[in-house]
Amino acid sequence: MMIQINFKSGKPVYLQVVDQIKAAAASGALKPGEPLPTIRPLAEELRLNRNTIAKAYAELENQGVIETIPGKGSFVKSDVSPLKKDIRRKLLTEEVDAVIVQAHHLQVPAVEFLDLVHDRLEVLEEKRRAAMNKTRRNL
Numbered sequence: 001m002m003i004q005i006n007f008k009s010g011k012p013v014y015l016q017v018v019d020q021i022k023a024a025a026a027s028g029a030l031k032p033g034e035p036l037p038t039i040r041p042l043a044e045e046l047r048l049n050r051n052t053i054a055k056a057y058a059e060l061e062n063q064g065v066i067e068t069i070p071g072k073g074s075f076v077k078s079d080v081s082p083l084k085k086d087i088r089r090k091l092l093t094e095e096v097d098a099v100i101v102q103a104h105h106l107q108v109p110a111v112e113f114l115d116l117v118h119d120r121l122e123v124l125e126e127k128r129r130a131a132m133n134k135t136r137r138n139l
Contacts, residue, residue, distance in 0.1 A: 005046055013048060017056035022065055025076050026087035032078040036066060 003020050005013055024030040036042075039057065043050040057074055060066045068074045103113045 003042075003046060005048070014052050014056040014059065017046075017053065018059050018063075021056070021060055022063070022087050023091060025065055026091075030076045032076050034076050036074040036076070038073055 003017055005016055007013070009016070021030065021036070030036075036057070037045070039050050039053045043053045046053070057066065057068065061068055061074070065077060066074045067077050100113075108116075
């Protein structure tokens with residue numbers, strides 16, 4: 001798992017850690033029961049204070065994403081399915097927001113932007129159908 005910290009984002013560092021671990025758990029990059037790096041090595045790797053990582057892990061535990069077993073470490077909880085939907089939606093919302101801002105800067109009218117989104121969804125659906133048809137033919 002690779003955590004990247006952006007010190008210029010304005011978002012607290014511990015929340016950046018929390019969000020990235022939640023996203024990794026939601027996407028399946030971190031499997032249920034998989035151990036997280038221990039606090040000290042992760043803090044050293046990210047060049048952060050150990051208390052920052054400890055605070056992130058405590059927040060993750062409060063949210064039910066991880067569980068800490070004394071003497072063994074912190075592990076991704078086995079049942080994070082409600083988290084998956086929330087995290088996926090949040091990640092997608094952030095991406096959509098960025099695209100909307102980009103369209104605004106490019107002075108693309110809302111109707112034209114929505115038409116473009118619709119067209120791209122149709123292209124994606126056509127590609128998906130073509131891939132399914134190809135798979136069926138190969139069976």
